Amino acid sequence: MTVFPLPAFQDNYIWIIKDKDSSGIWAVDPGDANIVLNYCQEHDKHLEGILITHHHKDHTGGIAALKQQSSCAVYGPKHLTDLVTHPVDDGDRVTVYSRVFHVIATPGHTLDHLCYFNDTHPSPSSRPWLFCGDTLFRGGCGRIMEGTPELMLAAMNKIASLPDNTQIYGTHEYTLANYRFALSLEPDNTALIDAIEMCKILRANQQPTLPTELRVEKNTNPFLRTHIVALKNQxxxxxxxxxxxxxxxxxxxxRRAKDIFS
Structure with missing residues (x-):
């Protein structure tokens, strides 16, 4: 199985899950139906399923049209009754080809936010995957739009408890902007400085900075490092x-310092 992004809007990624033995694909947070449909047409694929992390339109806007075209299964928050065919909540499981994803509730950005975590390893070289929507980004986290700081910190702690080699598939290309804020808090963090230089090269070559790895985030992402005295003091x-x-x-x-950072 492989995962790759389809860019959407200004800075979204629609993550596509593909299996070499299947003519189908799965899409994560398809905000734009045409992007997914065009991919399917160009590569002779059909859409089998959708994973939704939360209700915002840039993550769900394409689902109605995709359901009409493909009659695919849609997994997501249970209150999205017009879109979801298989409602899920914390502790549920979703099988996508050879991988079983555990549903993790991470309210904070929105109250309905879900992440999908897989730690089954079809091969020794495989690593865990986390589709985390707008909960965690490379170098940042989502704005607290419906939840509370307590909820968002709990979400960060849930993610931090996963294996360090987990591949983090966030949904926005916010990395360099996030890193500017992170560097303002930790100007001497060598791991952060190295990550910034690498991501500048990726973006200069029009390459995504995602996925990232959880161990990288623990060393560079201020929202997984708020226990560090110098960082929180800054x-x-x-x-x-x-x-x-x-x-x-x-x-x-x-979080509030990031909200006003320019």
Whole structure:
């Protein structure tokens, strides 16, 4: 099985899951139906299934048309009754070809946000996969639009508990902007500096910076590093606030500092 992105809109990725023994594909968060349909037509594929992480239109806008064209299965938050054929929630499982994905609820960006995690290894070289929508990006995390800092921190902790070699498939190409903020908090972080240089090269060659690896995020992503005193103190300074002592308040300061960063 392989995963690759189809770029959509200004900075979205629709992740496509393909199996060498199948004429079908699965799509993750297809906000634009035409992009998926064009791929299927050009490569003689048919759409078998869709995974939805949350309800925002740039992740769901193409689903109605895709269902009409392909009668595919759609897995996602149970309240999306007009779109979802197989409602799922925390702890459920979804089988995609040879891989079984565990559904992980990660409310924070939205209250219905789900991630899909696979740790079954068809071959010794395979690594775990996480389709995480707008919960975690390379170098960043989603804005807290419906949830709370407490919920978002809990989502970060859930992801941080996964194996370090997990491949992180976020849905937006925000990396270089995220890294500018991360560097403002940790200007001497050599792992971050190295990651920035690598991603600049990727983007100069019009290559995606995703997927990333969880161990990379733990070393560079400020939202997985809000326990580090110097980092959270710098965020508080950017807000002209006293550094928070409580873990949720410290996370909130880092998130709010990012929200106003330019």
């Amino acid at each position: 965020a508080a300074q950017q807000l002209n606030e006293t550094p928070a002592n409580h873990v949720v308040a410290a996370f909130s300061q880092v």
